[in-house]
Amino acid sequence: GENVEQHPSTLSVQEGDSAVIKCTYSDSASNYFPWYKQELGKRPQLIIDIRSNVGEKKDQRIAVTLNKTAKHFSLHITETQPEDSAVYFCAARLHGSSNTGKLIFGQGTTLQVKP
Amino acid sequence: GAGVSQSPSNKVTEKGKDVELRCDPISGHTALYWYRQSLGQGLEFLIYFQGNSAPDKSGLPSDRFSAERTGGSVSTLTIQRTQQEDSAVYLCASSLVGELFFGEGSRLTVL
Numbered sequence: 001g002e003n004v005e006q007h008p009s010t011l012s013v014q015e016g017d018s019a020v021i022k023c024t025y026s027d028s029a030s031n032y033f034p035w036y037k038q039e040l041g042k043r044p045q046l047i048i049d050i051r052s053n054v055g056e057k058k059d060q061r062i063a064v065t066l067n068k069t070a071k072h073f074s075l076h077i078t079e080t081q082p083e084d085s086a087v088y089f090c091a092a093r094l095h096g097s098s099n100t101g102k103l104i105f106g107q108g109t110t111l112q113v114k115p
Numbered sequence: 116g117a118g119v120s121q122s123p124s125n126k127v128t129e130k131g132k133d134v135e136l137r138c139d140p141i142s143g144h145t146a147l148y149w150y151r152q153s154l155g156q157g158l159e160f161l162i163y164f165q166g167n168s169a170p171d172k173s174g175l176p177s178d179r180f181s182a183e184r185t186g187g188s189v190s191t192l193t194i195q196r197t198q199q200e201d202s203a204v205y206l207c208a209s210s211l212v213g214e215l216f217f218g219e220g221s222r223l224t225v226l
Contacts, residue, residue, distance in 0.1 A: 006157075034214070043206070043217040044158065089158060102171050103148065103215060105158040 002027040004092050006106025014114050019080050021109045023090035024072040030092040033066060033073045034103070038087045047088075048075070080113045087111070117141065119218035121207050127224045128197055136192045136221045140209030147190050148215060149182055153203040161205075164190065197225045 003026040013019050025033075034049035050057045050064045050073065057064050061080075066073040077084055090106040120139040128134050140147050149161040160174035164184045175181070179197075184190040194201055202225045208215040 032213070036215075043219055044215075045217070046214045049213065101165075102160065102163045102173075104160055105150075107157040 002030060002092055002094065002102070002104040004090060004104050004106040006090050006109060008109060009107065010110045010112070012112045012114065013080055015080060015082060017080055019077045019084070019111055019113075021075045021088055021090065021111075022072060023074070023092075023106050024070075025092040025104075026071070027092070027094060028068075028071060029094050032093045032101075033064070034091050034093075035062075035064060035075050036089045036091065036105075038089065038108075040086070044089060077111075080111075082113050082115050085111055085113045119207055119209050119216050121205075121218035121221050123221055124219060125222045125224075127226065129226050130199060131196055133193065133195045134197055134223060136194075136205050136207075136223070138190045138192070138207030138209075138218060140188065140190070140207070141211075141216055142188075144209035144211045144216070145187070146210040147184055148208045148210070149190070149192050150206045150208070151203045152206055152220070158206065161192070194223075197223075199225050201225050 006023045031052035035047050036044040037047045038044040048059050048062050048064050050066050061078050063076045087108045087110050089108050091103050093103045094101045122137045145166045147164040151159045162182045163171040179195045182192045204220040204222050206220045208217045
């Protein structure tokens with residue numbers, strides 16, 4: 001079955017610095033890789049996703065890169081701000097014909113941005 | 116409301132009792148997921164429903180756990196003979212294409 005490993009488990013950066021979170025997955029048939037942000041006491045929410053036919057995707061200060069050969073993908077946050085402090089989860093999914101499928105999450109990374 | 120609704124939001128029960136957790140997905144969403152999140156931990160996959168297909172139950176931790184989805188909409192997660200290690204937040208999510216929309220979760224405490 002699919003397994004997703006996420007590192008680091010905690011990350012502390014100074015405001016304005018960049019943050020990088022890395023994930024690896026086990027199933028080479030996985031083709032959809034979203035990232036979710038969970039603020040304290042709140043529900044996880046999608047912040048960016050990437051499909052296997054794309055190597056990189058960017059949305060303002062966040063970007064995701066995918067290396068299918070190595071089976072790893074990363075989240076990059078630039079110019080970090082205190083409101084970026086949260087737990088970030090990567091995930092991997094095998095797409096079925098319905099364009100949905102079982103989504104397996106990594107263990108999460110607690111990001112702290114110090115003012 | 117238009118979001119995923121879960122009930123109860125909080126449930127305290129005694130060890131050995133059965134509990135039922137309910138999820139109302141977003142109308143029209145064909146996929147429904149249950150996850151478990153223990154304190155400070157990740158999102159542990161439990162079960163996935165897609166339309167009328169047989170559910171993927173590969174994440175259910177023991178035979179004390181079961182879930183059903185009636186009419187392709189509302190889902191109920193049932194935990195029989197609860198144990199203290201079942202204490203966690205149980206999150207439901209629904210999806211149509213791509214993005215999962217999570218509910219607020221049901222916090223279960225087993226005394």
